[in-house]
Amino acid sequence: MMYHTLIRGAQVVDGTGAPPYRADVAIENERVVRIAEHIDAPARNVIEAEGLYLAPGFIDVHTHDDLEVIHRPEMTAKLSQGVTTVIVGNCGISASPVKLGSEPPDPLNLLGERADFRFPQFSDYARAVQAARPAVNVAALIGHTALRVTQMSELQRTATESEIVAMREQLRGALEQGAIGMSSGLAYYNAKQSDTAEVMALVRELTAFDAIYTTHLRTEFDQIIDAMDEALETAREGQVRLVVSHLKCAGKGNWGRSGEVLSHLQSAASRQRVACDCYPYSASSSTLDLEQVTPESEVTITWSRPFPEQGGRPLADIAEQWGLSLQEAAQKLQPAGAVYHCMDPNDVETILRHPLTMIGSDGLPKDPHPHPRLWGAFPRVLAHYCRERKLFDLATAVYKMSGRSAEQFRLRDRGVVKEGAFADLVLLDFERIESTASFEQPQQAARGIEAVWVNGTRSYEPGKTGLARNGRMLLRDH
Ligand SMILES: [Zn+2]
Numbered sequence: 041m042m043y044h045t046l047i048r049g050a051q052v053v054d055g056t057g058a059p060p061y062r063a064d065v066a067i068e069n070e071r072v073v074r075i076a077e078h079i080d081a082p083a084r085n086v087i088e089a090e091g092l093y094l095a096p097g098f099i100d101v102h103t104h105d106d107l108e109v110i111h112r113p114e115m116t117a118k119l120s121q122g123v124t125t126v127i128v129g130n131c132g133i134s135a136s137p138v139k140l141g142s143e144p145p146d147p148l149n150l151l152g153e154r155a156d157f158r159f160p161q162f163s164d165y166a167r168a169v170q171a172a173r174p175a176v177n178v179a180a181l182i183g184h185t186a187l188r189v190t191q192m193s194e195l196q197r198t199a200t201e202s203e204i205v206a207m208r209e210q211l212r213g214a215l216e217q218g219a220i221g222m223s224s225g226l227a228y229y230n231a232k233q234s235d236t237a238e239v240m241a242l243v244r245e246l247t248a249f250d251a252i253y254t255t256h257l258r259t260e261f262d263q264i265i266d267a268m269d270e271a272l273e274t275a276r277e278g279q280v281r282l283v284v285s286h287l288k289c290a291g292k293g294n295w296g297r298s299g300e301v302l303s304h305l306q307s308a309a310s311r312q313r314v315a316c317d318c319y320p321y322s323a324s325s326s327t328l329d330l331e332q333v334t335p336e337s338e339v340t341i342t343w344s345r346p347f348p349e350q351g352g353r354p355l356a357d358i359a360e361q362w363g364l365s366l367q368e369a370a371q372k373l374q375p376a377g378a379v380y381h382c383m384d385p386n387d388v389e390t391i392l393r394h395p396l397t398m399i400g401s402d403g404l405p406k407d408p409h410p411h412p413r414l415w416g417a418f419p420r421v422l423a424h425y426c427r428e429r430k431l432f433d434l435a436t437a438v439y440k441m442s443g444r445s446a447e448q449f450r451l452r453d454r455g456v457v458k459e460g461a462f463a464d465l466v467l468l469d470f471e472r473i474e475s476t477a478s479f480e481q482p483q484q485a486a487r488g489i490e491a492v493w494v495n496g497t498r499s500y501e502p503g504k505t506g507l508a509r510n511g512r513m514l515l516r517d518h
Pocket residue numbers: 130131225256285286
């Protein structure tokens with residue numbers, strides 16, 4: 041017996057939350073075929089992994105990589121963190137099924153330009169992903185706002201009966217073709233006017249597929265509990281699993297409320313299936329929202345269509361230079377993107393630590409000066425929150441980034457290191473691991489990620505380029 045790959049002597053953190061144990065791990069074709077204390081059989085590739093940890097490849101449950109996986113299939117920002125699967129289509133925006141009559145409205149413009157939206161059917165998108173052969177696996181949600189944009193002539197109102205019928209039909213088609221669920225982004229200008237009944241009507245379409253519903257809440261500021269109740273009620277109506285996206289207490293008036301918000305979620309979890317994701321930073325990022333432009337929290341511009349040279353600068357400096365108020369300067373910069381320093385670091389820690397919480401980066405790959413979470417989220421959880429702040433042990437950190445995520449999103453045979461599971465693996469040096477992406481220098485590969493395998497193929501090593509890309513489209517499990 042000659043194995044394709046044998047990883048020897050690593051501490052296996054298997055993604056279930058169980059304590060690490062020392063083992064040899066053999067890979068054949070695309071799966072882990074054997075795990076044992078000692079494997080004596082020869083292998084074409086032998087990796088001596090003494091002193092390193094072998095974990096399941098991380099699952100980034102919250103991404104906007106819909107078009108990135110097609111346009112830049114190397115996916116270095118993700119692969120270099122140990123991420124082997126991305127969930128795309130979050131916050132109500134997805135690349136498909138979309139038909140545009142004009143420029144993509146906010147925040148669909150976070151994903152791409154008008155010409156990039158060329159997937160009227162989900163199956164067109166799935167085929168394009170397969171053809172691009174990205175370096176990571178891709179599972180996709182369908183965005184509520186994407187459906188609205190395609191079926192409604194006017195977004196500043198709730199949908200009519202006939203528009204709802206059309207959206208439901210479009211959503212059903214995508215689910216039949218393998219989409220894993222639906223997302224909404226009710227805080228955004230172009231989805232805000234949809235009432236709960238509109239969203240519920242769509243979520244009811246998920247029931248027959250037991251598909252998942254994820255939501256960027258209607259608000260993450262003072263009224264967050266009401267917004268959470270709306271999401272919980274919507275998911276209950278469809279009897280579907282709910283994921284509250286990038287849970288946070290935004291705005292100074294809301295700081296210190298993470299305990300209250302989490303106990304609300306925890307008590308709901310005794311009645312229905314609910315979880316949340318979180319990125320490990322106290323600053324958020326999205327398109328530039330005039331409502332979030334206040335003197336109370338610092339805002340940095342990341343991109344601006346009319347003034348690209350202002351990317352990376354604080355809004356306050358731009359306003360001062362232009363002799364304008366913050367609001368006036370922000371209006372002049374539109375359309376634009378921003379980082380908002382709007383959270384209390386203690387709230388972020390409380391949310392990350394909670395057992396309902398998974399890790400998602402929410403990285404924005406098209407942004408020329410992105411929030412550092414795009415390149416740094418997963419290593420930062422390991423280095424800062426696990427090793428330094430000791431919010432949780434390594435097994436728990438890995439579980440939040442792999443096994444738990446695979447359970448929630450039903451990614452079969454992924455998220456665990458187990459005989460028979462897909463060989464999506466990351467070999468890491470826990471003592472050395474460091475997220476080097478910063479707000480000033482956001483596009484930097486982490487230290488301490490020694491090797492990454494995707495479907496059994498070695499796909500990343502620090503400093504090496506041109507390794508094989510072996511990700512695939514993951515369609516909903518039937
Ligand atoms: Zn969002």
